[in-house]
Amino acid sequence: MxxxxxxxxxxxxxxxxxxxxxxxxxxxxxxxxxxxxxxxxxxxxxxxxxxxxxxxxxxxxxxxxxxxxxxxxxxxxxxxxxxxxxxxxxxxxxxxxxxxxxxxxxxxxxxxxxxSIMRTNLDKISVGINQYGSINRINQASPVYEKASPLGVGHIVLFSPDLAAAQQFYEEKLGFYLSDAYNDRGAFMRCAAEGWHHNIFLLKLPNRKEPGLNHVAFIVRDIHEVIGGGLNMNRKKWDSFIGPGRHPVSSAYFWYVHSPFGGAFEYYTNDDYLTPEWQPRFYDYSLDLFTEWAVEGGIDVETRRQLNNM
CATH class of the missing domain: 3.10.180.10 (2,3-Dihydroxybiphenyl 1,2-Dioxygenase, domain 1)
Structure with a gap:
């Protein structure tokens, strides 16, 4: 729908x-x-x-x-x-x-x-990534971005104290699909049977009893644009929260920046694409499920090293 x-x-x-x-x-x-x-x-x-x-x-x-x-x-x-x-x-x-x-x-x-139909046939196409057994870029260097140009809003993350009620609403009333879940902590949900890993993530925190906005995530072309965007935000003296990094659940590369809009704004790319054959995975939450790896506070644009370790 x-x-x-x-x-x-x-x-x-x-x-x-x-x-x-x-x-x-x-x-x-x-x-x-x-x-x-x-x-x-x-x-x-x-x-x-x-x-x-x-x-x-x-x-x-x-x-x-x-x-x-x-x-x-x-x-x-x-x-x-x-x-x-x-x-x-x-x-x-x-x-x-x-x-x-x-x-x-x-x-x-x-x-x-x-x-309304959101556009997907965009002109801004990512340059291919070369990996073992899969050559997608020949006689061409990977790009370097001075700043990001987000293609669209990809997902929203909400603090949901009554996680069960919120998940039931999005599934039963709006027809969303559960992609993956943290047991009694979070539900990754997509709005269509076939599509990107999640359009909304409902997050329940033990020490937070009120609803609210955690972050808004914006799609960019590739990991290089994630890094270029984050470096530019540090250059402009905005406060990076965490990133670059990678989420094992969804596979996405990310960079989060604290925002005056409330919550954080996230650059992300490379999330999993799912079909009706996908079966949701259920995990007990742990830090290594949130980040396989991550840089706290971002990278300093002058030294290209971790910002908070300067």
């Missing part, structure tokens, strides 16, 4: 700071079609709107401070929107505006749904 994340709306404390951060991150500012907001668009058709957090046009916040206020999910066909209308009519916050549906998930986050 659903094919991806179309729009994110944020309520923030400092729109100018967020505009500077997002531009340095590689998002493209465009003229906004909503008054008194800042808009960024990406190659696959996804967009971000930045509001003042006290703007009354925004739905209620599900946590204090700057944070995500609404996700719009792209729905494949009108028939799918009609099915969602039936599925969601008894859900908290349900509103039917014809071509646009609204509800709140068990975390209290507002979701909306509209018919």
């Amino acid at each position: 659903i094919n991806g994340i179309k729009t994110l709306k944020f309520g923030v404390e400092d729109k100018d700071q967020c505009q500077n951060f997002a531009t340095d991150f590689g998002l493209k500012p465009v003229d906004s079609d909503i008054d008194d907001t800042i808009k960024f668009s990406m190659d696959n058709g996804s967009a971000i709107y930045v509001y003042d957090k006290d703007d009354t046009r925004l739905p209620p916040a599900f946590e204090d401070g700057p944070t995500l206020r609404e996700i719009t999910w792209a729905v494949n066909r009108q028939e799918d929107l009609n099915k969602l209308r039936d599925n969601l009519k008894d859900v908290d916050g349900f509103q039917d505006e014809g071509d646009l549906l609204y509800c709140r998930d068990p975390n209290g986050l507002t979701l909306s749904f509209e018919v």
Whole structure:
């Protein structure tokens, strides 16, 4: 029914700071079609709107401070929107505006749904990687990026104190598929039977009782763009959280940067692509499942060594 994340709306404390951060991150500012907001668009058709957090046009916040206020999910066909209308009519916050549906998930986050197809046939193609037994790049060097240009919003990670209820909602009401799970700690979920490893990750932490935004993840072309993007953010004096690194669950390379939008922004690439034949794996959470390897605080752009060890 659903094919991806179309729009994110944020309520923030400092729109100018967020505009500077997002531009340095590689998002493209465009003229906004909503008054008194800042808009960024990406190659696959996804967009971000930045509001003042006290703007009354925004739905209620599900946590204090700057944070995500609404996700719009792209729905494949009108028939799918009609099915969602039936599925969601008894859900908290349900509103039917014809071509646009609204509800709140068990975390209290507002979701909306509209018919739209996110683009996948993009011009920005990664240069091949040479590995033993698989030669994909001949007479051509791998790229070096001065900064990143994210192709789209790939996934969202939410703090979900009632993990079971949130997972049940996304599976039963929205038709999501479980890709992998940490037992009683997290659910990696994709919005289609065939697709990338996850579009949403629901995270339950033992010491956190409130819902909220953990991070937003942006797709880039390859590991070289992950590193180029992260180095540029350190060059611009933004605060790297962790990365580069690699997640064993999903296989993705990553770099996280603390964000004035709330939570963190992540560059990532190389996540697993799954079909209906995939069977979810269930793990007891451990640090080595979060990161096979990672650099704490990022890499210093001047020395090209670990930032926090300088």
